[in-house]
Amino acid sequence: MTEVGAGILISALWGGLLALERRAFLQAALSRPLPAAVGVGALLGDVTSGLMVGLVFELFHLGGASLGGAHADHETLPSVTGASLAAALGHASGSDATPAVWSLAILLCAPLGIVGRRVDTRLDARARRYLGRLVDAVDAGAVEQAARQNLRAMWPHFAFSALLCGGAVVVGGLLAPVQQALPVSLVRGLAWAYPLLATVAAAAAVHASQGEGRLRIAAVVALVVALALLGALGVRTWA
């Protein structure tokens, strides 16, 4: 199997399994953006891309939660596809992924959060058929088989997620020549975009944290951290 083929398979399997973890089994935070992206990054040989893409989506989706029957945006899909795309683009370019590649991956994959939410809602409606089969089986007295309908409903989530995550590796490979043909000024702009995208995500996290006095607390901590870091940098820069 080629390296690209292995990458597609790995990303598809990881994405599919995390879709099951997120939706159907355990919900132990493995499918949260940071662990999910770092995991696929490690599997594809680019932990740094996983970390840098994952932390942005972790902050961006920090307050997302499915409450009642309403779904939040899908946080796992953009994270795994983003990290897979960045890693594949880096490999295809023959170098490590750069901040410009991370920005590109984030901007291309962020809307998959909305797509994933809509597909989740569609699959919820589709899963009613399994409830109907359960009721029929109980009425027929076949109770031993009835309960297993529960597990059948989760596989469409696996398939959908695997398809998109595997596809991200393909797209990453296809984008390599396009990225290399971009003007240097645009690549520089994309590289500058990364910390700014992360700042938006961090601001979204502060907004979503819902703690009493969250803005005051976040501002004080931000100021303390900034002064500490600037002090350290200042010694280096202006000495």
Next chain:
Amino acid sequence: MGVTLSPWTLWRCFWRSLFLQAGFNTEGLQSLGLVFSLSPALLALYPDPAQRQAAFRRHLAPFNTHPYVAAAIVGGILFHELRIARGEAPPESVERFKALLMAPLAALGDGFFWLSLRPAVGALSVALVPLLGGWAVAVYLVLYNLVHLVARWRLFRAGLSMGEALVPRLKSLNVPRWGQRLRVLAAAAAGGSASWLAVKFGSHARGWLEPALDVASLAFGVFVVFLLSRKVSPYVLLYVAGALAIALGAAGVV
């Protein structure tokens, strides 16, 4: 009398409760998952086909709660089903129990796990990335699951041994207060992360531009929080920020 459930059957019910949401659907919500969880116990408790069928029918009604605290309800249902099988309680008692606890426990679980613990651990782990790199993920998973898995198992045991008496026990834990503290931690960690990112943004430049970009980036973060409070979509802000940086970079400003 003498009807009981073996430790193996109880373990199977607990294990299956981890799949509670697998069959979530718009009609029965988590009822498929609930029947799946209870199935080993109902098969053991009711050897008579008619009684067994009636027991399964009791749990086909729509059911929805938080997936972690559902462990307490699954445990409590087993508590009631044991009593029903022994003839100590009427079948309606288990339906009353579910109806009584489903919504309050959902609110408790959503508020603590989804809106407090998870954001706090997530934001803290991101804040630790500059110090720990990829190991921040290990911190994330250990911290979160230490609370999550212990809570799930203890809630299951509590429901199984206490039934409705579980409610005052949960009240005494004052979970909302812990949730409030965790939300403050999430805000603080997110603020720290924003600051680190702002300084990282500036560190690409040299001379006077470096502190200027740090301050501009932090100010931009504050402005984004303001816009989010005005219901501006975070996706719109993400793309505006991307376009702004690309334009500045392309124009040679930064």
